Amino acid sequence: MTAKIQHIDTLIVGAGQAGIAMSEHLTRQNVPHIVLEKSRIAEAWRTRRWDSLVANGPAWHDRFPGLEFPNVDPDCFVKKDSVADYFEAYAEKFEAPVHTGVEVHSVTQEQGVSGFKVVTSEGVYQAQRVVSATGPFQTPVIPAIAPKNPDLYQIHSADYHNPEQLPEGAVMVVGAGSSGVQIADELLQSGRKVYLSVGPHDRPPRSYRGRDFVWWLGVLGLWDAAANEPGKEHVTIAVSGAFGGKTIDFRKLAKEGMNLVGRTQSFEGDHAIFGDDLAANIREGDQNYLSLLRQADEYIAKNGLDLPEEPEAHQLLEDPDCMTNPILDLNLSEAGVTSIIWATGYSTEYNWLEVDAFDEKGQPDHHRGVSKAAGIYFLGLPWLSRRGSTFIWGVWHDAKYIADQIVIQRQYQHYPDQA
Known part of the structure; x- marks a missing residue:
């Protein structure tokens, strides 16, 4: 029996700071979407950082606009587990549709079918748009x-x-x-x-x-x-x-x-x-x-x-x-x-993203996160739009821009139904 394919407008891969920010902006604009995360929300902050790590920016600055860190001095540097707790609380705040424990195996575009086929550990999705929010810190x-x-x-x-x-x-x-x-x-x-x-x-x-x-x-x-x-x-x-x-x-x-x-x-x-x-x-x-x-x-x-x-x-x-x-x-x-x-950095891993969205060096080919492959977006990368793009607040603003672009494309796609 062929597995049932679930249809969704926008599918976000990754529930770190980039994925949560993206979900908030899509929620605000009533764009149907889901977020798939292979581990837990903000997992890297909990298990891929050293025990004593704190945020490199003060609490008043390194946060999303819609929520302050609870019970801390605004000028302090928040501990890593508290940062992870913050993102979990932020996702709960607007009921982000996050599916944890789900790994994305492949994203492909098939001839004659609108959008992308997304094969995951929980089943197959047909998504009109895919946002890669896996960030720059993927493979040590x-x-x-x-x-x-x-x-x-x-x-x-x-x-x-x-x-x-x-x-x-x-x-x-x-x-x-x-x-x-x-x-x-x-x-x-x-x-x-x-x-x-x-x-x-x-x-x-x-x-x-x-x-x-x-x-x-x-x-x-x-x-x-x-x-x-x-x-x-x-x-x-x-x-x-x-x-x-x-x-x-x-x-x-x-x-x-x-x-x-x-x-x-x-x-x-x-x-x-x-x-x-x-x-x-x-x-x-x-x-x-x-x-x-x-x-x-x-x-x-x-x-x-x-x-x-x-x-x-x-x-x-x-x-x-x-x-x-x-x-x-x-x-x-x-x-x-x-x-x-x-302490020699990370490389990105996009083997799962089997679309023409990369340059000759295998890096995302995009402008402010909008890739050359229609319907594919990148978020959370260094210098995505500016110097601040990899920082918590910078990701939030980049996500807003991408969400606006998705809304514009939805308007074109749904014409003349909205006329």
């Missing part, structure tokens, strides 16, 4: 250079939870974006000897002259930058809400005992080989930091704001020995390194 990436040494405990940052899970000994953390630097700092605070491999990065101040950096990016219009700068597509952002929120200062971390090295290039036997770029990477991060301070000072002067001066923020510590005499070759055994944590 460990580079091919990782040593094939069974004596080394190696995990991706997605699988790191706390210092206690690692064997005794020193730890090498590869990657100094938000995840890598926070994990390295936690390990250092726990008493571990830590080597942190630092590549190119942006390094905004956590706060300046009484305002968090997210506020500065807002008033300076930097969240709304419509395109990434050439050459900075893979540059990470070193910022942290940990320990109440603090500016990442690599010189200070070195002074506290962290061993900084340049970008990891290769492994030769028991040796890790690093590029001679540590000083350059840190100084480029300094320029990013100082540039934002200058822009903030100019904004204050131009608008006559009464905000406290902070001249000490412009002063940098002396270059530590690791910058002036960098380690280029590290014998892991002699250094006591028993673990490597790869």
Whole structure:
């Protein structure tokens, strides 16, 4: 017997922040839809993050407009489980049609049939539109250079939870974006000897002259930058809400005992080989930091704001020995390194989306989330429409735009019934 095909206007894949935001806007515009989630709502926040993780933006900022975080200081950085609870509460608030525990196996477009055939673990759907809300953090990436040494405990940052899970000994953390630097700092605070491999990065101040950096990016219009700068597509952002929120200062971390090295290039036997770029990477991060301070000072002067001066923020510590005499070759055994944590990002996985919606590199081909394949949409990707697109509030605004486009297409599709 042929399984019954269920028909739906719009099918959303993923119930993280992107999927929940998308569902809210479609609900507001009375668009029939469902959200399919292979695990639980906001599952990644619960199980694919380390135990002590907090949001990188303050509670007043990193949220959807329709709901505040309950029982927290607006300026605090919310714990990861509370963020997951928030999305669950938000979905309940407007009764989001989320089906959890459902995996999407394939999305195909058949000749002579309107819309898309969506094969899932709970049955088959025929959807007029499909929104991929699976986000950018899908498949953890460990580079091919990782040593094939069974004596080394190696995990991706997605699988790191706390210092206690690692064997005794020193730890090498590869990657100094938000995840890598926070994990390295936690390990250092726990008493571990830590080597942190630092590549190119942006390094905004956590706060300046009484305002968090997210506020500065807002008033300076930097969240709304419509395109990434050439050459900075893979540059990470070193910022942290940990320990109440603090500016990442690599010189200070070195002074506290962290061993900084340049970008990891290769492994030769028991040796890790690093590029001679540590000083350059840190100084480029300094320029990013100082540039934002200058822009903030100019904004204050131009608008006559009464905000406290902070001249000490412009002063940098002396270059530590690791910058002036960098380690280029590290014998892991002699250094006591028993673990490597790869904070090296993620790749996207779209094998299930069998439609012509991708470019020659296999990446989504879209404009503000509307793909070149009619009826296919992407949400939650970096720089989807602007710099803020991967942040909670940015996803919400991107979802509103996509929902509006879906409504427009529905009007065309239903003509002349609505005439």
